[in-house]
Amino acid sequence: MAPYESDDAVDAVQGDVARDEDRHAGRRKAARYAVPVAVVGVAAATIGLVPALAASGDPDLPKITAQQLIEKIAKSDVQQLSGTVRVSTDLGLPDLGGLENNLASGATKGSAGGSSADPQSQLSTLVTGTHTLRVAADGPQRQKLSLLQSGSEYSLIHDGKDVWGYDSKSDEVYHGTSADSGKDHRAEPPATPKDFADQALKSVDDTTSVTVDGTEQVAGRDAYKLLIKPRQSGTTVGAISIAVDAKTGMPLKFTLTPKSGGAAVLDVGFTQVSFARPAGSTFAFTPPKGAKVTEQKADSAARKHAPEPGEGFGKGMPGEGFGKGMNAANVLGKGWTSIATFDTGAKGGLPTGGSKAGDLGGFLGSLGDKVSGKFGKGTVFSTRLVNALITDDGKVYAGAVTKAALVKAADAGK
Known part of the structure; x- marks a missing residue:
């Protein structure tokens, strides 16, 4: 059964989500993995009312409408998790032989004291190619992200007020604190399906069609598929598909395909995930003996102009x-x-x-x-x-x- 769209969903979403938000806002605001309030702004969108049925071989889950699925995402309050994320980016950029990464790295080193362990230097590599990340979180004050590279690993750890970056290849360490920017400093960049789903849902308005597109399994978990399509001509965006965990409501996979067709421009998905609390040792870090440690100055120009979590790569969402x-x-x-x-x-x-x-x-x-x-x-x-x-x-x-x-x-x- 194919879903159909109707503007009748608008008022219902506004009322129901507003009431749910009043009850849960205090708890969600403190949680790193809670959906931002802006996500519920999809009330102005045209939303599919009739759920799609699962295709043969896909999980047989209870029927759900797009309105209900968006509300499920908004109510999701996952604070503990660990897993592996695969990130593939294909913007069709010309092969510059690594020049673009060298330029980004050089600019960062010039503003951050020359440390190859600076997060901006390392994570700029995510804008192209396929990468494997290990992620872990235990509430808003403890997160870890590791970028697995050939023969080496880069780790970014947030533990309370401390933020550590460690590049095993160069044996260099970056250290900063949450007080550097005067805001809640978060270790992880926008690199999980949820990060990108949040940005996509913020772009949903009356220029967008939102429907449920069946079910699938992601990282061994049953999930619903939320399909977002622009109604406007002139955009290069074809569609966005978000796989939403049927139990927790957390996005497990995010796929953006261009209108021109072909491979996805951005495909971010868990290949393994657990919602058990990670061991406390996961977030513990002590600089290795002999490693070069670069301290980030609180008043440095680099920190003052550093992007907020979600800006830059993550906030480059269409819309x-x-x-x-x-x-x-x-x-x-x-x-x-x-x-x-x-x-x-x-x-x-x-x-x-x-x-x-x-x-x-x-x-x-x-x-x-x-x-x-x-x-x-x-x-x-x-x-x-x-x-x-x-x-x-x-x-x-x-x-x-x-x-x-x-x-x-x-x-x-x-």
Whole structure:
């Protein structure tokens, strides 16, 4: 049976979720793995009322509507877990021979005292390829994430006020405290299915279709599949599928596929998970003897401008969340076709000529497509999801939209 959509669900979701939120808000606010309040903003969306039936071979679970499944996610209060997560990212970026990672690492080292154990340096590698992570959590004050690499491992541990990063390859240690930013410092970046599901659900509004798309098993657990599809034309997003644990309501898998088809742009899922409390020793860390330890200064520029959990890689979700994650950017449009725009102040577009800057500009220009319109001329840089137009007069237009949408926005801005 295929689900159908109806606007009748709107009022019901608003009332029911508001009452549930009043009862659970205090407890969920303190829990690291509780769904943010913004998730229940999906009340304005068009939600499927009739549940889909499980396909042959999938778990035979009780019927549930999209409204009920979203409420189940919002009520989920998982605070203890451990498991293995597989992260695959395929944005269709050109192979730069590791140059992009070296640039990101170099920028971070320059601002954080040169430590290869700095989280921003290590976790930038998640933007491309396939990676295996081990994760563990015991409430909002204790988390651990380990990035397994060839012959080495990088671990990020949050234990109370201490935040430790350890790179076994270089034998370097990064140490900071939650007081560095004056906020609740969380060790783990947005790298679990729940992190991405939260961002996707924040983007759901009346430009979106939300339905239940059957059931499946993830990491040996029965799950419902929530399907999110943009209703707007002009976006590069095809669909988002979220596998929701039938028992706990926690997202176990997140898959984003582009409208162009092919492999998923982002596929994040548990391959193994347990909701038992991890051993306390999991979060204990003492720098190995002889390791180089870099202390993060509380007033460092790097910390002041460090992204909040969920920003950057995680907050680069399509929809309005994309625009909100960019500093000093205005957002044009709404929903999945929203475009972030800002002025770099750099006239003349990409540098050209014989200088090193010119050589770099020529190289970058070769990766993009030249376009023109009422706005003048510019270059569009494309991935399988996010596209960006840099005009010759220094303006930038970016979003999970087509090249034509960017040109149209630039023309209107002119």
